[in-house]
Amino acid sequence: MNAIGYPIAVEGSARAPLRAFMRDRGIERFVVLCDVNVLTEARALTNGIRGRLGIEAFALGERRKTLSTLQTVLETLVRVGADRATTIVGVGGGVASDLFGFAAAAYMRGVPYVHVATSLVAMVDAAIGGKNGVDLPAGKNLAGTFRDPIAVFAHVDALQTLPYRHMREGLAEIVKHGIIEGHDLFDALETLAPHPFWRWPWETIVQDALAVKVAVVNDDRMEHGLREVLNLGHTFGHAIERASGYRVSHGAGVSIGLRAAGLLALRTGRFSRDEHLRVLALLALLKLPMATSESPAGVFPAMQSDKKKRGGVLRFVLPRAIGDVEYGVVARDGQVRAVLSRLNAPPGAGEFR
Numbered sequence: 001m002n003a004i005g006y007p008i009a010v011e012g013s014a015r016a017p018l019r020a021f022m023r024d025r026g027i028e029r030f031v032v033l034c035d036v037n038v039l040t041e042a043r044a045l046t047n048g049i050r051g052r053l054g055i056e057a058f059a060l061g062e063r064r065k066t067l068s069t070l071q072t073v074l075e076t077l078v079r080v081g082a083d084r085a086t087t088i089v090g091v092g093g094g095v096a097s098d099l100f101g102f103a104a105a106a107y108m109r110g111v112p113y114v115h116v117a118t119s120l121v122a123m124v125d126a127a128i129g130g131k132n133g134v135d136l137p138a139g140k141n142l143a144g145t146f147r148d149p150i151a152v153f154a155h156v157d158a159l160q161t162l163p164y165r166h167m168r169e170g171l172a173e174i175v176k177h178g179i180i181e182g183h184d185l186f187d188a189l190e191t192l193a194p195h196p197f198w199r200w201p202w203e204t205i206v207q208d209a210l211a212v213k214v215a216v217v218n219d220d221r222m223e224h225g226l227r228e229v230l231n232l233g234h235t236f237g238h239a240i241e242r243a244s245g246y247r248v249s250h251g252a253g254v255s256i257g258l259r260a261a262g263l264l265a266l267r268t269g270r271f272s273r274d275e276h277l278r279v280l281a282l283l284a285l286l287k288l289p290m291a292t293s294e295s296p297a298g299v300f301p302a303m304q305s306d307k308k309k310r311g312g313v314l315r316f317v318l319p320r321a322i323g324d325v326e327y328g329v330v331a332r333d334g335q336v337r338a339v340l341s342r343l344n345a346p347p348g349a350g351e352f353r
């Protein structure tokens with residue numbers, strides 16, 4: 001696929017397409033940077049490709065997505081002798097793509113970057129769209145750039161070793177993409193949801209899910225508007241994450257947020273009960289959370305920090321239908337609070353009251 005200005009290859013193994021890409025582009029020098037948890041994969045993927053200056057592994061995880069790790073990475077690049085003509089090949093999940101992508105953007109004012117995605121979040125979300133960065137003590141993703149990689153490879157076989165809880169992080173985003181797309185992807189998820197992961201056609205799912213992000217990002221490279229639909233479920237989700245002191249993971253927040261967006265859509269005269277129930281049924285089959293013990297008194301104030309980003313008024317992304325998502329919706333505080341109260345109980349008889 002090349003719709004976004006650079007190739008994105010989704011394959012069982014990224015080995016052959018990566019090799020072909022490096023050869024066809026005439027890349028003569030590259031450094032592999034990887035998450036230590038996929039070091040074996042990174043080695044296998046790049047062994048035998050000519051021009052590898054080094055392969056460097058880093059202990060990552062969200063807590064290490066920091067300026068201090070960035071500095072270590074940049075100093076490593078100096079040590080292995082990377083110059084302005086050296087391509088960086090990052091291997092790992094979303095933390096790796098954010099951190100190594102940022103390092104490539106900063107190193108000697110920018111060297112070419114290739115990402116090989118090994119987590120579901122990286123494949124369908126983080127590695128696509130050109131955003132990179134690190135967290136600051138004051139908040140997540142506060143430092144970073146917009147900069148496209150020269151290629152992205154989804155190494156789908158790697159999902160076999162990805163821990164279940166990290167699979168679920170990606171699934172929440174895939175359901176979100178399914179609601180935005182509304183046809184083949186959403187239908188496929190409904191069909192597959194009762195089956196164990198090993199029976200899923202992951203290449204197809206990853207391909208279809210990332211295509212949703214590619215399509216949206218393409219229409220709105222610098223986030224002026226349309227790209228906001230990708231925030232479906234995120235205004236509620238981020239606030240729940242924050243209010244919980246990040247005990248609730250991002251994927252869990254998004255999943256609960258998808259239910260919340262459906263509820264607010266219903267209260268503001270959008271969406272249908274049937275479609276809301278379809279989304280809930282899918283989340284339930286995938287064992288994604290739909291309720292939180294966080295009180296509205298904690299979550300509502302946490303939502304207000306989203307306001308600053310949007311000129312003082314909270315704007316929601318809400319479904320009008322599965323396959324038709326609207327952004328920039330303003331809702332009354334009372335409606336939002338009513339939705340938050342509902343989230344304290346799982347969906348049940350009272351869902352529409």
Ligand SMILES: NC(=O)c1ccc[n+]([C@@H]2O[C@H](COP(=O)([O-])OP(=O)(O)OC[C@H]3O[C@@H](n4cnc5c(N)ncnc54)[C@H](O)[C@@H]3O)[C@@H](O)[C@H]2O)c1
Nearest residue numbers: 037061093094095096118119121122125126131158161162
């Ligand atoms: N830039 C963007 O547009 C964007 C979009 C979404 C998410 N993100 C970022 O992505 C990050 C979350 O991504 P993530 O969920 O991939 O986290 P992650 O990169 O920390 O990966 C999750 C865990 O799985 C391990 N792992 C990765 N691939 C593996 C594999 N194949 N086998 C075994 N273990 C493996 C990692 O070492 C880590 O422990 C967050 O920092 C988030 O901010 C960025």
Ligand SMILES: [Zn+2]
Nearest residue numbers: 173234250254
């Ligand atoms: Zn997200």
